[in-house]
Amino acid sequence: MELKHLVTFLAVARELSFTRAARDLDYVQSSVTAHIQALEADLGVPLFERLGRRVALTDAGRELRPRAQHLVGYAEQTREAVAGAAADPREIRGTLRIAAPESLCAYRLPAVLSALKERFPLLRVVFGPAGRSALVAGLEDGTLDAGFLLEESVDHPMTVAERMAREPLRLVAHPHHPLAARERVATAELAGETLLVIERGCAQRDVIDRELRRTGARPPTMEFVSVEALKRCAAAGLGVALVPEATIADEAGRGELAVLPWTVAPVLGVHYVLHRDRRPTLVLRTLAGLARTAWRPPAPAPATAPAPADAVPGGGPA
Numbered sequence: 001m002e003l004k005h006l007v008t009f010l011a012v013a014r015e016l017s018f019t020r021a022a023r024d025l026d027y028v029q030s031s032v033t034a035h036i037q038a039l040e041a042d043l044g045v046p047l048f049e050r051l052g053r054r055v056a057l058t059d060a061g062r063e064l065r066p067r068a069q070h071l072v073g074y075a076e077q078t079r080e081a082v083a084g085a086a087a088d089p090r091e092i093r094g095t096l097r098i099a100a101p102e103s104l105c106a107y108r109l110p111a112v113l114s115a116l117k118e119r120f121p122l123l124r125v126v127f128g129p130a131g132r133s134a135l136v137a138g139l140e141d142g143t144l145d146a147g148f149l150l151e152e153s154v155d156h157p158m159t160v161a162e163r164m165a166r167e168p169l170r171l172v173a174h175p176h177h178p179l180a181a182r183e184r185v186a187t188a189e190l191a192g193e194t195l196l197v198i199e200r201g202c203a204q205r206d207v208i209d210r211e212l213r214r215t216g217a218r219p220p221t222m223e224f225v226s227v228e229a230l231k232r233c234a235a236a237g238l239g240v241a242l243v244p245e246a247t248i249a250d251e252a253g254r255g256e257l258a259v260l261p262w263t264v265a266p267v268l269g270v271h272y273v274l275h276r277d278r279r280p281t282l283v284l285r286t287l288a289g290l291a292r293t294a295w296r297p298p299a300p301a302p303a304t305a306p307a308p309a310d311a312v313p314g315g316g317p318a
Contacts, residue, residue: 001042003075006068008035009047013065014143016055024095069142076281089282093122096283099130099138100148101202103227107246108165108270108295109148115290120283131201139275146284147273148291150244151203154271162288165270165295168245169204171262172252174237180258187264191217194239199225207266208242231257244268270295 011021012032022029040047047061057065096116100109105127113125130138130147136156138144154161171185179185179193190212198205212218222239224230227247234241235256251257272288274280280288 001039003072005035005039005042006072008032009039009061009064010068010072010142012036012048012055013057013061013068016057018055065142070277073278089119089286090121092120092283093124094283095124095126096146096287097126097138097144098146098148098287099128099135099144101131101150102129103244103247104148104150104270105129106228107244109291112287112291112294115294116283116287119286119290123283132203133201135273139273139278142275145274145278146287149203149271149273150268151271152206152268154273158276159273160276161271161273163269163271164288164291166297167268167270169207169242169266169268170245170248171240171242171260172231172234172248172257173240173260174235175255175258177237177240177258177260179240179260183261185260185262186215187211187262188215188217190219190240191215193219195219195221196230196234196239196241197221197223198227198230199223203268204242204244207268211264 008021008025008027008031011024012018015021015024018029018032018036021027022032025032036047043060043064045060046058047064048055049058109127113127117123117125130144132149132151135144135147135149136159139147140158149161150167173180179189195208195212197208222233224233227243230241231243231248231251233239234243235251240260248257248259252259272291274284278284
């Protein structure tokens with residue numbers, strides 16, 4: 001088996017299209033076909049079923065996929081180890097595929113990815129939104145190299161995760177909402193409000209559902225798939241919403257949303273997630289380092305020593 005044939009196989013398995021795989025690899029389509037045919041001849045089994053213009057993995061193809069990922073990943077790590085410190089990051093090519101929930105895609109990751117592209121200008125980054133289940137599935141089947149999750153904890157057996165930042169959740173509403181004038185808002189008081197909630201499978205939905213069960217409150221709800229739509233509807237006065245703090249800084253600053261004084265103070269973690277068998281390459285290690293730096297809490301301001309009792313404004317003697 002040739003390594004380049006395994007790389008081509010993984011591209012076709014990821015895209016389920018010879019045409020898209022050729023575009024991804026910057027090959028002509030005939031080269032992709034030749035690589036797959038050579039690999040199938042080498043192994044003695046078909047790896048794909050041709051279904052008109054579509055392709056699907058055979059049982060043998062599904063069996064090969066994780067092994068091919070391991071072999072190609074090990075080859076990348078070996079190449080990197082041999083090159084060592086002499087490798088110039090500005091010459092590193094390839095494709096990095098990462099995903100994260102919509103709120104992280106919009107509010108936390110752009111600056112990190114911009115810094116990553118400065119380090120690796122020839123690197124192609126494929127980046128998009130994915131929830132918990134889709135992201136973990138992508139890591140497992142190799143369609144993703146890494147991901148970021150907004151969760152209370154990440155304990156999936158096929159992943160390793162590093163908590164990199166805290167993300168408080170805030171209960172928000174239109175500034176003229178009656179609850180905005182209160183000194184404190186208990187969960188039970190939401191029973192008479194319309195609650196705007198994100199779709200199930202998101203950590204912030206888990207938090208509010210748990211709180212409602214705890215208090216027995218059963219408010220009417222409106223469900224959204226987008227945090228942006230959720231907070232816009234809250235700003236329009238449709239109800240009360242629970243959102244990550246980072247997503248409403250602008251609206252709160254402009255007075256479009258009010259943060260309610262909720263007696264609960266939930267905090268999620270921003271987690272960097274890899275497949276447990278994936279040894280991080282230089283690119284993945286750099287991505288993690290840039291995220292840590294970007295999301296590090298600001299250092300507390302140094303305490304100011306009290307002025308001497310005989311000091312006067314301007315620093316002159318009394």
